[in-house]
Amino acid sequence: MFMNIHQHCWRKPGKGRRMKLGRYLLFLIMIIGFGIAGTGCKETDPINEEEPIDEEPIDEEPVLTDLQKVEKWILDAYKDKIISDNQPFPTTDLEFGSLITWRSFDPEYLTNAGVYTAPIVDYPTELLCSVKLNGETKQIFVPVIIKGYGTVMDAIEIYVDKIIGTEVYVNLSLPLSVPDHPCVITWSSSAPEVFTSGGDYFKPESDTAFTLSFQVVLGDETQTFVRNMIAKGYTDLQKAHQIQLEYDTVYGLISEAAGSLELSTESKTHASVITWESSNPGVIASDGTFRQPLYDQNVNLTVTIQVGEGIVRSTYNVHVTGNVAEAKWSQIDAFLNSVCKPEINVIDLFYLYGSEAGYERVPSQNIGYLPFYDATPMTIIQEIVPMTNLTIRPGINRTETKYIVIHNTGMAAPTATAKALSSYIQNSNREASWHFSLDDHETYQELGIEEVGWHAASHEGNYFGIGIESCVYQGVDFNMVMRRLAKLTAKLLIDYHLGFDAVKQHYDFSQKNCPQVIREANRWGEFIDLVQIEYFAQTQLQDVAFVWKSLSPEIIDDTGKVISHPNQKTTVSFQVTVTYGGETRIFVYQSALLDL
Numbered sequence: 096m097f098m099n100i101h102q103h104c105w106r107k108p109g110k111g112r113r114m115k116l117g118r119y120l121l122f123l124i125m126i127i128g129f130g131i132a133g134t135g136c137k138e139t140d141p142i143n144e145e146e147p148i149d150e151e152p153i154d155e156e157p158v159l160t161d162l163q164k165v166e167k168w169i170l171d172a173y174k175d176k177i178i179s180d181n182q183p184f185p186t187t188d189l190e191f192g193s194l195i196t197w198r199s200f201d202p203e204y205l206t207n208a209g210v211y212t213a214p215i216v217d218y219p220t221e222l223l224c225s226v227k228l229n230g231e232t233k234q235i236f237v238p239v240i241i242k243g244y245g246t247v248m249d250a251i252e253i254y255v256d257k258i259i260g261t262e263v264y265v266n267l268s269l270p271l272s273v274p275d276h277p278c279v280i281t282w283s284s285s286a287p288e289v290f291t292s293g294g295d296y297f298k299p300e301s302d303t304a305f306t307l308s309f310q311v312v313l314g315d316e317t318q319t320f321v322r323n324m325i326a327k328g329y330t331d332l333q334k335a336h337q338i339q340l341e342y343d344t345v346y347g348l349i350s351e352a353a354g355s356l357e358l359s360t361e362s363k364t365h366a367s368v369i370t371w372e373s374s375n376p377g378v379i380a381s382d383g384t385f386r387q388p389l390y391d392q393n394v395n396l397t398v399t400i401q402v403g404e405g406i407v408r409s410t411y412n413v414h415v416t417g418n419v420a421e422a423k424w425s426q427i428d429a430f431l432n433s434v435c436k437p438e439i440n441v442i443d444l445f446y447l448y449g450s451e452a453g454y455e456r457v458p459s460q461n462i463g464y465l466p467f468y469d470a471t472p473m474t475i476i477q478e479i480v481p482m483t484n485l486t487i488r489p490g491i492n493r494t495e496t497k498y499i500v501i502h503n504t505g506m507a508a509p510t511a512t513a514k515a516l517s518s519y520i521q522n523s524n525r526e527a528s529w530h531f532s533l534d535d536h537e538t539y540q541e542l543g544i545e546e547v548g549w550h551a552a553s554h555e556g557n558y559f560g561i562g563i564e565s566c567v568y569q570g571v572d573f574n575m576v577m578r579r580l581a582k583l584t585a586k587l588l589i590d591y592h593l594g595f596d597a598v599k600q601h602y603d604f605s606q607k608n609c610p611q612v613i614r615e616a617n618r619w620g621e622f623i624d625l626v627q628i629e630y631f632a633q634t635q636l637q638d639v640a641f642v643w644k645s646l647s648p649e650i651i652d653d654t655g656k657v658i659s660h661p662n663q664k665t666t667v668s669f670q671v672t673v674t675y676g677g678e679t680r681i682f683v684y685q686s687a688l689l690d691l
Contacts, residue, residue, distance in 0.1 A: 161191045162228045166235055169195070169224055177217075179242035182209035193228035204241045215250040216243040247276050248318055251311050255280070256322070259307060264327040267294040269309075278313040289326035301328035331405030334365040338400045339407045346398070346411045353416065356383035358396070368401045374620030377436045378415050388624070389433055389631040390417035390595060395620060417627075419635070424680075426635055427673055430468075433628050435684040439463040439657065439667070443691045445616035447567040449507025457507045457569045461616075463688055464574045465669075466581075466625055467643040467655035468632050473582055476539045478517045480528065487520060487528045491547040491558075496591045498560035498599045499584050500551050501622075502529065503567045503610035511568040513537045529562035531583060535575035538583065556604035561587055567612045574656070577618070581625035585633055588626070598626060642672040650688065657688065664690040 159167065165188050182205070184197045199205045201220045204212050217240055224235040251273045258270055269292075271280050282292040286305035289297050303326045310319045329337070341364065349356070356379060360369045371381045374395035378388045397410045420426045442461035449455055480488045504511060516532040517539035529550040530542045542548050550562030565580045567573065584598060591597075600619070601609035613619055632639075645651045646668035652658050657667075670683045 162193070162226065162231055162233050165191060165193050165195075165226050165228060166233055169226070169235060170237065173222070173224075173237045173239060175238055175240065177240045177242050178205060178211060179213075181211045184209045191228055193226050195227075196225045198223040198225070201241070205239075211241070213244040214241055215245045215253055216247055217241070218243060248311065248313055248316065251276055251278055251280075251313065252320055255309060255311075255320070259322065259324070261322070262325045262327055263290050263296050264298075266296050269294040276313070278311050280312075281310045283308040283310075286326065290324070296326065299326055299328045302326070303328060329365075331403030332407070333405070334402040335367065335400045335405040335407045338362045338364055338367055338369070338402070339398075339409055342398055342400070343409055346396070346409070349411060349413055351416070352379060352385060352394070352413045353387075355385040356396075356413075358383040358398075362400075365402050370399050372397045372399070372617070374617060375624045376438055376440050377433060377621075377624050379413065380438055384437060385415075386432055386437070387429070388415055388417045388627060389419060389429060390627045391415065392417065392620070392623065392627070397617075419631070423639070423675055426631075427639060427675065430628070430631055430636060431671065431673075431682055431684075433624075433631070434466055434468060435669075435671075436465060436686055439465060439686050439688045440621075441657075441660070441689050441691050442616060446612070447507045447569060447571070447573070448503070448505060448611045448615070449511070449567065450505050451508045451511075454507040454569060459573060460691075461574055462660040462691065463651075463657035464578075465651070465655035465686060466578055466628055467653070467669075467671075468628065468641055469654070470632065470637075470641065473538055473579065473586070475531070476517075476537065478521065478539050478541055479543060480521055480541050484522070484524075486524050486526050487549075488542060489547055489549075492543075492545045493547055493559060495559055496545075496561060497593070498556060498597050499587050499593070500556055500560040500562045500599050500601060500604070501580070501584070501610050501613070502550065502562060502564045502601050503612045504532075504564050505567070505609070505611065507567055507569055509569045511566060513539050513566050516564060516566065517541055529564045531561075531563045532566070533563065533576070533579055533583065534566035534568070535572040535579065538579065551601060552605035552607065556599070556601075560599065560604075561591075565610065572656075573612065577613070577622055578625060581622060582629045584626050585629035588630060589633055595623060595627065595630075598623065638675065640674040642674075643669065644672070645669045646683070660688070660691060662691060664688065 168188060186195050187193055188195070197207055197209070199207050199222055201218065204214050204218055204220070219238065219240050222237040222239055224237055226233045226235065254273050255270060259267060269282050272278055273280070284290050284292045284305060284307055286303060289299045289303050290305060290307070305324050305326060306321055307324045308319060308321045310317065341362070342359075358371045358381070360371070362369065373379050373381050375392060377386060378392055379385055379394045379396065392415050394413050394415055395410050396413060397408055399406065399408050418429070420429055441463045445459055445461065447457040447459050449457065482488060482490060504516060506516070513532040513534040514537060520528065520541050526549050528542055528548040530540060530544060530548055532539045532541065544561070547558050548562050549557055551557050551560055563580065563583060565576050588595070588597065600614070601607055602614065608614060613622060643653050643655065645653050650657060650659055650661065650665065651667045651669065665688050666685050667688050668683065668685050670681055672679060672681050
């Protein structure tokens with residue numbers, strides 16, 4: 096009976112039962128002791144001697160805290176679980192109301208919210224589960240397996256594809272094995288001249304198709320994969336740069352020109368469209384035709400190279416030495432050659448820049464002109480700012496005149512004429528002043544010719560320069576503005592015994608983009624050429640009379656202005672009657688009016 100009680104208590108231990116078990120054992124020991132004592136037998140009596148009872152230790156089940164119970168519940172649910180779909184991770188438990196948060200270390204396969212994305216092969220990982228209960232926090236690492244959709248061979252294939260892509264434009268390090276998947280990979284290319292089986296790339300002239308094969312040995316399994324590849328050839332821009340390098344090597348070495356230049360428009364390297372532009376086509380035309388100027392000039396030759404959609408440009412600066420003949424008729428001949436250009440340049444579109452709302456960028460067009468020389472002196476309207484306006488007129492005289500500083504007004508509204516500009520400055524309280532304002536038919540003077548003006552934004556330009564503002568309003572004949580600006584500039588150079596290098600842009604003193612219209616349209620070289628023509632005539636040909644007549648009056652007038660462009664390249668004719676020393680000669684010229 097006692098053995099049965101003992102066995103019963105061992106099978107179902109518990110706090111109450113363990114107390115009863117202790118009482119039974121004590122009772123049993125007492126009975127046995129009393130039985131031994133009552134027999135009167137000696138300890139060595141074999142009849143009454145009993146073997147000692149070996150009691151097995153009793154493993155008491157630990158008492159779990161509420162937090163430990165939640166932990167056990169989570170591990171029972173997710174430990175070593177194979178995950179093959181979205182998981183509704185619990186955020187609390189129903190018994191204790193704990194706060195549970197989840198973190199995945201591989202969110203590309205399983206997000207913190209339990210969203211599942213199958214990897215290629217089964218992927219062992221861990222989830223970090225944080226449990227908060229009664230002010231305590233428990234971090235639990237839960238091992239799981241994210242179910243994959245493919246085989247190891249699939250994983251190897253995808254790994255390799257990510258490395259090689261579909262287009263090759265550099266050397267590749269082709270894998271010979273794959274991390275985590277022991278295998279051996281060998282490679283073969285169908286076009287080793289552009290891409291070798293070792294991963295070396297040789298750029299072809301154009302995109303070249305080829306196949307790239309790789310064989311994978313994985314244990315007892317062997318599989319071959321074939322990929323269609325493109326070895327990328329030279330891009331249009333790279334081809335254009337190659338031609339540009341060739342041109343830079345040839346034309347970058349030309350610093351002086353004394354005759355016509357061979358400006359190449361073809362490349363043997365790549366099919367391309369090559370065009371040239373000259374900053375002074377009257378000296379060096381866009382086809383390289385040369386005409387010696389009256390004075391030294393620097394001409395910028397710009398080549399534009401286009402291959403497909405790739406466009407690059409290079410500019411080469413060429414110095415041209417002028418030559419003033421001693422004999423008068425030779426001087427006249429040289430002068431006429433400078434005026435009567437073989438080509439009449441045009442600009443289909445350039446812009447007049449203003450600061451007024453709606454007139455920030457006004458489209459304009461140069462349909463062409465020839466600078467027929469007019470010896471009539473320029474009329475200058477005197478509107479000197481009153482001495483009482485010290486903001487505009489500081490009353491300081493220059494100690495030396497070193498520069499003629501060219502500006503554009505930066506006002507493109509139709510009302511921004513030279514007259515309006517002169518009226519504006521009379522009562523202005525803005526610290527900005529200049530000596531002359533001119534447009535296509537009038538010139539005004541606002542400061543004393545020897546006075547300092549606030550126009551160049553630098554001490555050097557203000558205290559040693561004469562400032563001229565040229566108008567750029569909508570509707571102005573900007574070709575005539577440039578011609579009149581050149582006439583005034585040449586006169587000032589002569590008056591102050593200055594060279595052509597004294598003609599400066601506002602930009603030269605302050606880096607302000609001014610004269611913006613001339614700069615943006617690339618017409619500075621053209622302007623300097625006009626200054627030289629005026630300077631030569633005013634210094635060398637005062638005793639020579641010129642009478643110009645258009646022989647193509649429907650296109651060009653007697654002032655050299657193109658009045659109607661036929662929208663195609665055409666030839667215009669004109670004559671000039673020259674009288675010197677009682678002798679009169681008539682010269683007839685032709686010029687090609689370029690297409691817009």
